[in-house]
Amino acid sequence: MVTVAAVSKRPTIRDVAKLAGVSYGTVSRYLNGSDHVSERSATRIAAAIEQTQYAPNNAARSLAQQRTLTVALIIQVESNETIVQNSVSEAMAGANLVLGDAGYQMLTLIANSEASTRRITQLVNSDFADGYLLFSMSEDDSLGNAFLHTGKPVVRSEISDRGDLPYPAVDFANREGQRDVTRYMLDKGRSRLVYVCGPGYSPTSLNRLEGFKDALGERFDERQVYYADDWETYSGEMAAVEYQHMLGKIDGFVCANDSIAIGVLNQLTRFGYRVPDDIAVTGFDDSPFAVMTNPKLTTVRQDSKAHGQSMGELLLDMLRGETVDAHYVKLLPTQIVERQSA
Amino acid sequence: MVTVAAVSKRPTIRDVAKLAGVSYGTVSRYLNGSDHVSERSATRIAAAIEQTQYAPNNAARSLAQQRTLTVALIIQVESNETIVQNSVSEAMAGANLVLGDAGYQMLTLIANSEASTRRITQLVNSDFADGYLLFSMSEDDSLGNAFLHTGKPVVRSEISDRGDLPYPAVDFANREGQRDVTRYMLDKGRSRLVYVCGPGYSPTSLNRLEGFKDALGERFDERQVYYADDWETYSGEMAAVEYQHMLGKIDGFVCANDSIAIGVLNQLTRFGYRVPDDIAVTGFDDSPFAVMTNPKLTTVRQDSKAHGQSMGELLLDMLRGETVDAHYVKLLPTQIVERQSA
DNA sequence: CTGTTAGCGCATTCAG
């Protein structure tokens, strides 16, 4: 029976030095390629490394260099949430790309419980990584303070509602995006609109609402906005139900995200209204769901991969020692995706 | 202008020792709680820590302890893929839970390029983590060899097609699941079935096909299986097109996953067939999409969170030094979810 | 209970 051993004695730099017949300082130089090593030593060291299967120890190197060549991406989600959103997943890929090219390994940590948040906070304060990318999708922004005493650079994925947190951010131009798609509705002659707003704790949510208001200008009426408790499909259904009695007078639902829009869509269909003939519906995010509905969702696309790349680049700038204003915000453009629902 | 500093001089254990008026060995003991420290020293140390904002250095601790209290979950995806699948995301949450409870911090690494694979391979060989969870969804299993020389325990998320890799695995009982849902079809009087098989490089794919064969037994005919190139919706559409000429004689499509099933569903609808009245369709996975189709998809559910938990538990066993057979495989049961499409 | 000391594995001086 083959079994898996859980222990081992790995070779150290001294072992290969001895085997190559040089001092271990020379091996170190060889490994880091900084100084020159004689060709003869080099080949002998290479052979010794090959023979011993030597690989440098990560902790020792980090300790000596006072840096880890590592960046941690931290995702904060609600306690019981299990799914990492697609947008975050795409951003991860984007960030991983640029950070990798710069020689950094990206690690992802998930904070989805009080215990994990505590553990991560502790890690952050232990020079665990050279920099941090913070995605907090959650109402509870308890991780926000975790980085205050780490001397390391931090970049956030969203505009913070807490002005006291000195972390620059990369976000989407949510306000403009929501404004534009609302105008798109107006331009199509839809003027009796309802806005289904996202949860109030989210800055993103409020920004999008502002965009809706921008588009309507004077005509905006507080009664035409429905405030959802979360970003989920069910909330969209609730919204449609809430406005059921005046559905005949409404010709469009502008929704703060796709999931909500799908809820509205489904509920309108159940009520017997045709989308977009009777009532149009728009989403926001261009999630994978947007093309699986019938009719397909007209929505606002955000390039999440670019989001991640941009965050990674900003972090790299900071890692290189560039000075970045603590409240610097970079806004990425969005784009209307015209499909069938509006 | 507030700016972000990228450097700092963090206090060490000696700083707090000096401030507390004790030796730093005592501080170490205090921190690790192993030995007893006098109450007087304890309070003084606590105060000093508070005052200096001290936090132990991770690398130093790892180096001295020869362990990192960290587990790395590695996801291997196709080069250009950006999305971490929902099932993986849920498994991450499950693993994070049990590992966290045991005091381990889970880190996720994504291997989605040759460069990142190389970087990760190197990390793995540097005592970067105490154990590894490996998710490889990719045809290219180049990471498979990366763990051969690390003395650390590894658990895979899938049965490997490479019997030479000495990593135990936790997987779903794909074969039985596919068999059961096929029988479900047969029991409903659907006997003229087509099986849409997943891509050939995937062991999962082949296991599910075996399950279909098991259910049909003698009646199985090779001509009733369509071999898809991947797991995507488009492949499902292709399958329906392929069998278009004999759709009248077919009363059911058993599909190897939900995405494919949705493709079949959509294409059948386009062809004017009613699902499930004319033709039934089943999926596999119970992905989030399964409830967004019309009709909703009857499918096979796998508890991905439990998958992650199970993997985490197995890894913990190994971390505790338990001997696990290198080819041990734990299979998790699946469950039919009856909705509307079959 | 506590101070002292010897590593952990490696990078980086400084001589030579």
Add this chain to the structure above:
DNA sequence: CTGAATGCGCTAACAG
């Protein structure tokens, strides 16, 4: 170009 020595920050073993 290379060997020897020092230190990174901390744990653990050892006296006391």
